[in-house]
Amino acid sequence: MIVKPRIRGFICTTAHPTGCAAHVAEQIDWVKGSPDLAKEGFKNVLVLGCSGGYGLSSRIVAAFGAGANTLGVSFEKAPSETKTASAGWYNNKALETEAAQQGLYAKTIDGDAFSDAVREEVIETIRQDLGEIDLIVYSLASPVRTNPVTGEVHRSSIKPLGEVLDIKTVHVEKGEVSNVSLEPATQQEASDTVKVMGGEDWEIWIDALLEAEVLSPGVKTVAYTYIGSELTWPIYWEGTLGLAKADLDRASQAIAEKLTPLEGDARVAVLKAIVSQASAAIPVVPLYAALLFRVMKDQGTHEQCIEHIHRLFATQLEAGCEMRLDESGRIRLDDLELADAVQQEVKERWPVVTTENLSELGDLAGFRLDFLKIFGFGLEGVDYDAEVDPMRLGTE
Ligand code: NAD
Numbered sequence: 001m002i003v004k005p006r007i008r009g010f011i012c013t014t015a016h017p018t019g020c021a022a023h024v025a026e027q028i029d030w031v032k033g034s035p036d037l038a039k040e041g042f043k044n045v046l047v048l049g050c051s052g053g054y055g056l057s058s059r060i061v062a063a064f065g066a067g068a069n070t071l072g073v074s075f076e077k078a079p080s081e082t083k084t085a086s087a088g089w090y091n092n093k094a095l096e097t098e099a100a101q102q103g104l105y106a107k108t109i110d111g112d113a114f115s116d117a118v119r120e121e122v123i124e125t126i127r128q129d130l131g132e133i134d135l136i137v138y139s140l141a142s143p144v145r146t147n148p149v150t151g152e153v154h155r156s157s158i159k160p161l162g163e164v165l166d167i168k169t170v171h172v173e174k175g176e177v178s179n180v181s182l183e184p185a186t187q188q189e190a191s192d193t194v195k196v197m198g199g200e201d202w203e204i205w206i207d208a209l210l211e212a213e214v215l216s217p218g219v220k221t222v223a224y225t226y227i228g229s230e231l232t233w234p235i236y237w238e239g240t241l242g243l244a245k246a247d248l249d250r251a252s253q254a255i256a257e258k259l260t261p262l263e264g265d266a267r268v269a270v271l272k273a274i275v276s277q278a279s280a281a282i283p284v285v286p287l288y289a290a291l292l293f294r295v296m297k298d299q300g301t302h303e304q305c306i307e308h309i310h311r312l313f314a315t316q317l318e319a320g321c322e323m324r325l326d327e328s329g330r331i332r333l334d335d336l337e338l339a340d341a342v343q344q345e346v347k348e349r350w351p352v353v354t355t356e357n358l359s360e361l362g363d364l365a366g367f368r369l370d371f372l373k374i375f376g377f378g379l380e381g382v383d384y385d386a387e388v389d390p391m392r393l394g395t396e
Pocket of ligand 1: 139140
């Protein structure tokens with residue numbers, strides 16, 4: 001079949017097998033062209049949420065930058081003869097194929113990371129294949145979680161807290177800047193979001209791995225968060241998602257204590273805004289990101305997802321490196337996004353940006369290209385008019 005992007009709101013329902021492989025290869029090549037990381041502390045790496053966005057980049061940096069064995073967990077849709085897989089399914093295959101060619105261990109377990117069954121499968125795989133894990137990256141972003149203890153289904157909401165929020169946003173496909181009115185979350189919606197995107201599941205994972213005695217001395221775990229600019233605080237940091245992320249901070253301290261006997265550590269890392277399946281769904285963020293990307297590109301400080309994660313590993317996670325922590329003990333990698341020179345400029349543009357001047361003040365084109373690339377479209381060197389088999393990457 002010939003695969004074209006089919007965009008519905010903030011998701012694309014098709015994914016291009018060859019394009020996804022090219023997107024993964026582009027990131028692998030970037031890492032291979034950067035200085036190698038020390039192997040110590042990155043021998044066996046578990047990535048929860050490994051198939052896209054920050055989790056995929058983390059796995060690529062661990063594997064191709066430090067030569068790590070990687071075990072990944074994701075929740076992706078397999079292809080059929082008539083339908084493409086989800087992008088993450090192709091990304092996993094592409095990563096595994098490339099790793100195998102370089103003699104690197106890379107296995108992916110596709111299933112619900114919130115379930116005990118997947119946890120047990122992961123532990124069994126570690127026992128059989130790796131022995132122990134020395135880094136766990138927690139990079140799940142999900143709209144729903146079934147509580148493994150109660151069986152209750154929790155759905156996350158992306159809403160403000162307290163009162164109705166009137167705020168600027170952009171319709172990414174149409175490029176129209178407008179004001180939206182966002183209803184505040186109910187108490188239930190707020191607590192459900194904490195259940196899905198907070199730290200409870202991260203804690204359950206570490207408890208299970210500890211109990212199974214599959215963590216190495218000095219083990220580290222890192223979970224990703226976003227704080228961002230005051231411009232997005234009303235919908236993010238001060239909204240339901242911020243509440244969930246505050247719970248991640250709580251969990252980080254609880255986990256760090258549990259890891260003390262192993263001389264291990266648990267940290268939340270604050271990362272920059274990028275385009276991912278998860279972030280594209282947040283109102284306001286695409287407009288902020290379009291302005292941010294323009295300013296950071298003009299100032300020469302813009303980082304792609306892979307560059308950002310490589311900096312995290314090289315400067316904050318590598319053994320013996322000097323960590324830059326904030327007053328809450330979080331790793332701050334959002335320093336470039338939050339630099340005064342960047343934020344001042346973005347804040348000046350925010351009140352004056354309109355549909356008409358967005359292409360001048362912002363980088364909506366860059367945002368759109370990053371969005372397409374998530375699904376394997378818009379990559380150089382890929383023939384998008386060629387027939388592809390949705391069941392295969394085309395590189396196997
Ligand atoms: P993403 O949508 O690109 O990736 C999410 C991953 O989670 C995928 O691998 C997906 O398969 C997996 N996943 C979802 N539900 C699952 C389930 N039930 N079981 C197993 N796997 C599941 O998301 P992302 O933007 O890379 O976000 C990852 C983390 O980084 C989140 O905690 C997010 O808050 C944080 N973060 C994102 C940004 C950003 O701008 N995108 C910025 C800072 C921090």
